[in-house]
Amino acid sequence: MPTSNKNRIAFLALLLILMFCFVLNISLGSINIPLKDTFIALLGGDLTDESYAYIIRNYRIPKALTAILVGSALSLSGLLMQTLFRNPLAGPFVLGISSGASLGAAILIMGASLIAGWFSISFVNDFSLAVAASLGGLLVLFAVMAVATRIKDTMALLIIGLMFGSITAAVVTVLSYFTSAEKLQLFIYWSFGSVGNLSWQQLGLLLAIILLGIVLSIFSIKSLNALLLGENYARSMGVPLKKARFLIILSTALLAGSVTAFAGPIAFIGLAVPHLSRQxxxxxxxxTLVPAVLVYGAILLLLCDTLAQLPGSAYILPINAVTSIIGAPIVIWLLLRKKKMIF
Amino acid sequence: MAAIVGINGIGKSTLLRTLGAVQPRISGDIRIHDKALESYSSTQLAEELSLVLTESVASKNLTVRELIGLGRQPYTNWIGTLSTKDQKIITNAIQRVGLENIASKKCYELSDGQLQKVMVARALAQDTAVMFLDEPTTHLDLFHKVQIIKLLRSIAHETGKTILYTTHEIELAIQLCDKMLIMEQGKSTFGAPCDLIEQKSFEALFPAETILFDPNTGSFRIQN
Structure with missing residues (x-):
């Protein structure tokens, strides 16, 4: 899809880096598996060490694939939002999806016991958390979409999304205030984000939703390009504005919503990767940008996850912290170097 | 080529933006080929009329050629691939407006005058029978104002397009336009500039104690 030769080379390089990061991510972790064994396992060969094979098959590969999906999906939804709102500060969560998901998770973890004491904590597991987070995200999203069909001004929509986010965040704060330390810790762990712990089935579901989101955004490429000139110009060039806006929001919802449901609210990637790709x-x-952010986001999150595992140690850092600690300096450095924000 | 003139706030832009389907109409009805404006889909409408608005483009990180290419959107496929025919039309538009030297530059590198020409070229590439421009000469110096209006005039005369624009450069419009619409409170007059001068239509545009119209030169004079 990229047009010029320079872009083709850049894409090829990015894809190679992606493959390298994938292998690296699989090989490094609390137990470092030699690169040679990683390759053999990935190519379907038999490993002499059964435990390596087990770790790679059931833990490392799903985790690496999740990182790729999460990174790609968040970056793409960030790009969609930045173009739709023509705002370089927009990210996948401007419409309140992540706050909604947090609210869902918070209600499940902290709220349920407040409402009914018998509702035991054993209900809280990865699956129910994903469901609660999805429901919360969807709830806020439907509210925003209902408003979106009635409102003409996209900037007002941006503010409404942020307001919904504030409301849900406030409810989460109130819940946190009244809850026990133990449950608060559980919620905070969720909000750290994690790309591990996904079963192959969950991974399949995540993949299906994200693919749908990607297809929708590919169909939106034409209107996205027209939107670069502003909404009035886009309409004058034949873009059915309401439909295009709806498709873009729906795509973002699928991408960011599903990721948040399965991996928690992962910050920064969605905001930063579109800027890095434009640079x-x-x-x-x-x-060019849609495939670029997909690959770029995957690379960045794979790297962040590799670092978060603190290779060779038994500790795992919250991925949410790592994305920001790595990502923010990169963006600052790029902007300082180019002395200009490209948007 | 026709110009809409009138004092600030009289509704020149409102009229133009309503005709261009940018904003909903307040009253009355608008027809193209005897069909109501609202019955056109956005793509159909984009093949009938093109716009140059006062708002600046949101992203200036497009090359001039890319931006002009966006004008072909009503005709391209679902993903916006430009065919060889589209490329030819874009090249023609670039040549017509005289942008060959800056075609591969980014829009943020351009001056206001160049950018305005690029927007005209984009509207030209959209290949519509009607072109609306909202104050295309604001923020430009006299030379560039004349350049843009002359360019529009030659486009209108050579391609047979209808070009309608709003302006405060009444003297320029009198000299270069085929028709003019004078909007005033409660009434509007439409006609060729020389007829409008004869009918003394310009006299009432501004309060006579401040600005006086000189019918011999077709220009305004400030009263001391």
């Missing part, structure tokens, strides 16, 4: 490819054409 590398020096274009705002979405035909």
């Amino acid at each position: 590398i490819f020096d274009t705002t054409n979405h035909k």
